[in-house]
Amino acid sequence: MSAAALLPPEPPLGTALGVVAGSGRPGPSRIVVPVGSAYVDVGTLAAAQGGPHPALLGEPTLDGLLAAGRPAWREVWEWLGDWLVDPERLAPYVLPQAGVVPVLPFTVADYTDFYACEQHAANASAIARAGGTVSENWYHLPVGYHGRAGTVQVSGTPVVRPHGQRGRGDLGPTKALDLEAELGFVLGGRRTGPVPIEEALDHVFGVVLLNDWSARDVQAWESRPLGPHLGKSFATSISAWVTPLDELAGAWVDPPARDPQPLPYLLGKADRGLDLTLEVRINGERISTPPAADLYWTPAQLVAHLTSGGAPVRPGDLLGSGTVSGPRRDQRGCLLEFTWGGRDEFALADGTTRHYLNDGDEVSIVGTAPRLDGGRISLGEVRGTVTP
Template sequence: MSEDSDFPIDNLPYGVFSTPGTGRRVGVAIGRWVLDLGAVLDDPDFRTPSLNAHLSRGPERWAQVRARLVELLTDERRRPLVEPYLVPLDRVTLHLPFEVADYVDFYASEHHAANLGRMLRPGQDPLPPNWRHLPLGYHGRAGTVVVSGTPVIRPCGQRMEHGAPGPVDGPSRRLDVEVELGFVVGVPTAPGESVPTRRFDRHVFGVVLLNDWSARDLQAWEYVPLGPFLGKSFATSISPWVVPMAALGAARVPGPPQSPEPIGYLREEPHWSLDITFELELNGEVVSRPPFAQMYWSPAQLLAHLTANGATLRTGDLYASGTVSGPNPGEAGSLIELTWGGTRPLRLRDGSSRAFLEDGDVVTIRASAPSASGGRIGFGELTGTVLPAVSRPER
């Protein structure tokens, strides 16, 4: 049923789907099908238009449902129970899989941070002095998190042109992508409670592919001293399938060495990462393959830092890794790195070149990871098309 798919039995990612004439409900992808969970399990948590009810139940319930699904999908005696509720993937519409409560984006790749530092601060230490001591991040805009396939309108804002006497206002000229992994929080915390690294699995349900679209020219002008704002807040795209952490056990690998040793609440034993390889595709051509295993700060350390001051977690919180970039050519997760700030444009097969994104460009992100049975699992596809800026009304 699923051997040549992103979605074998080892995966079982959750999403929200609808079919013509029916409402949104929760399903699990298996091979080229979606299994209607509310119907097959007779569970009201899955008859809702988001995953939030199930996310809130916690790891014991997550494990129970997963075990039941494996039983239903592998025991031939269960076929009559399952088949009536399988819907072909090509006949469904996929929606935002959960209601996003808060959104935080980190800066966890040493290679990405160092590349930007070399571009922006030549001749200096490419990493800020605090970078190896704590995971840097910013609070994003939950209301502009959108599902794969949603067009992305080119943002407008202030930018400072080289040599100009002052800023100008208008559409971004340096629109970029960021290949990231997003982590979906299920179990909330109480005010003042922090989450130690060892309790990561008690709170995080799964992951999505994430593209933190970035207007580099708007960002460069606005980010001092408070950080990203309009250059980031216009859109963040996520994939429609949430891959459970339970499907990624075989993908856990040792994380890269950390020096100096992290301060108390950021220490973890063992320090781990995920063996996930991404593909960044521009207009149908793969231009980069970033490796997640090289990320300096782990998913558990990011969560520990996010809550270190007692900030509460809510069901549906989304936090992202930051741009995934590796140490080798062709492993950068953003155009600003791949084109070195636009000075080395990409040459595409169709004869065109790109320093940054143009209107009409289609960006697609895919990824895969090792599975428990020795094969691979996928994450589905994350796609967005760039549309022209919307003109502002006359004042």
């Protein structure tokens, strides 16, 4: 089959960027755009065809491009969009498929996981305490915690069941391994001091799908009185492909009604949400479809709040949205909610039942977004298999 035959009329992922490595690529890892089942070598294309920023696109990761800032990102995105209109022209720049695999596309500088979904916050509060309600402060600021950047891994990397303290004198592998369907916002440019909300999206390069694996029994024991630590620090998986924010122009929606109104530094025209739909699968079987449109706190607010205390923006900062959940059971984005704290088991099509994840389970999360022309684009997939 010719390389050109691998290229469909439209890329199912829109204009997404990633990095591949392995024996099928020339030299070190390469920045690519996935088109159908093919990987187009973006650096070689830019150098040969006079594209923008060929040196940055020829680097082995997205780090240099992330540092370059939004004007450079927009130039690259518009240039790639023009080339993808006629995929036949890309055939000379398609990498051989044999031995080529996606790798982590950028160096994660800092990882902050937020708690931006009201439905998830309400469910988690009710599960943790009978009749519990969302804490008052949650409605005044985007609550989050600082995670471990070094445990962020690319889709397809196995997830080893972690050990930890599960209670008084109880040490061992978690019995309540969970998934969390989230959006991840990849930041770029450099900024010290607070970022005004009207400038916050200038630092959001794009979106990845994110699974914040969680050991719920470890988390429950260690989280009183402080926040998540070992229950969250063992693995966070992200999709191999970063969808540029400009590619999501058709997905912007108004934020939900808020009462009370946030403080002025969290309000402005950039305070908009993204109408993205996620799909959670266990061993290939769909169990839920969490909607991101109703996230209470929006990407611009996450950036504005994160930096309001003086934290800088660095290329490769990663912000998780927190679990995305809807009001129905089949829209819940984690098993904590889906089984109501492990109380309710659920069955898969093969006849097996679960409260939480078993060894050998493969979890995948996919996502789609509306386009300006009325169609939809894919955000790719984040996938991981639980190992003992």
